[in-house]
Amino acid sequence: MNAALQFTLQAALAIHVLLIAVCVVRTWRGENVVDRLLGADLIGALTVAVLVLLSLLRATPMTIDIALSIAALGVIGTLALAKHLAGRGRPEGGA
Amino acid sequence: MTALLQGLAIVAILVGTGFSVVAVAGYIRLPDVYCRLHAAGKVGVFGVTLLLVASVALGAQQPGKAVLLLLFLVLAGPATSHALASAAYRMGLGPRAARRNDLPPPPPR
Numbered sequence: 516m517n518a519a520l521q522f523t524l525q526a527a528l529a530i531h532v533l534l535i536a537v538c539v540v541r542t543w544r545g546e547n548v549v550d551r552l553l554g555a556d557l558i559g560a561l562t563v564a565v566l567v568l569l570s571l572l573r574a575t576p577m578t579i580d581i582a583l584s585i586a587a588l589g590v591i592g593t594l595a596l597a598k599h600l601a602g603r604g605r606p607e608g609g610a
Numbered sequence: 611m612t613a614l615l616q617g618l619a620i621v622a623i624l625v626g627t628g629f630s631v632v633a634v635a636g637y638i639r640l641p642d643v644y645c646r647l648h649a650a651g652k653v654g655v656f657g658v659t660l661l662l663v664a665s666v667a668l669g670a671q672q673p674g675k676a677v678l679l680l681l682f683l684v685l686a687g688p689a690t691s692h693a694l695a696s697a698a699y700r701m702g703l704g705p706r707a708a709r710r711n712d713l714p715p716p717p718p719r
C-alpha cells in the first residue's frame with residue numbers, strides 16, 4: 516500500500532468522523548421527529564462508511580462484518596419507527 | 611495493473627467522500643423534510659457504495675461481504691427514504707419551499 520493511498524484513506528476517515536459530529540449536533544437541534552429520525556439514519560450510514568474505511572486501513576477481517584450488521588439493524592429500526600410514526604393513533608389493523 | 615487499481619480506488623474514495631460532504635451540507639442547509647430526505651439519501655447509495663467499490667478494487671480480504679453490503683445498501687436506501695417521506699406526509703408536515711403543492715391533504719387519522 517503506497518503513501519498516496521494511505522494518506523487518502525486517513526483523510527477520508529477524518530472527514531467522515533467530522534461529518535458524524537456535525538450530524539449529531541444537527542440531529543440534537545432537529546425541528547420535528549421525522550427530521551431527527553432522518554438524522555439518526557444518516558449517522559448510521561456514516562458509521563458504516565467509517566467501518567469500511569477502517570477495514571481498508573487496518574486490514575482486520577472482522578470490521579466489515581460489524582458494518583454489515585450495523586447496516587441491517589439500522590434499516591430495520593428506521594423502517595419500524597417510520598411505520599410507527601405513519602400509523603400512530605390509528606386503530607389496530609390500519610396501515 | 612496494481613497501480614491502475616490503486617488509482618481507481620483513490621478516485622472512488624475521493625468521490626465518495628465528496629458525496630458524503632455534500633449530503634451532510636444539504637441535510638444542514640435545506641429548508642424542509644422532503645428536501646433533506648433528497649440530500650441524505652445520497653450517503654447510503656453513493657458515498658458508502660463508492661467506498662465499497664474502492665475496497666473491492668484494492669483486493670479486500672472478503673470481497674463477497676463487500677459486494678453483499680453494497681447490494682444491501684442499494685436496495686435498502688430507497689426503501690427507508692420512501693418510508694420516511696410517507697411518515698412525514700401522513701403526519702401532516704407540508705413542504706415549506708414549494709410554489710405549488712399538488713398532493714391532497716393526508717387522510718384523517
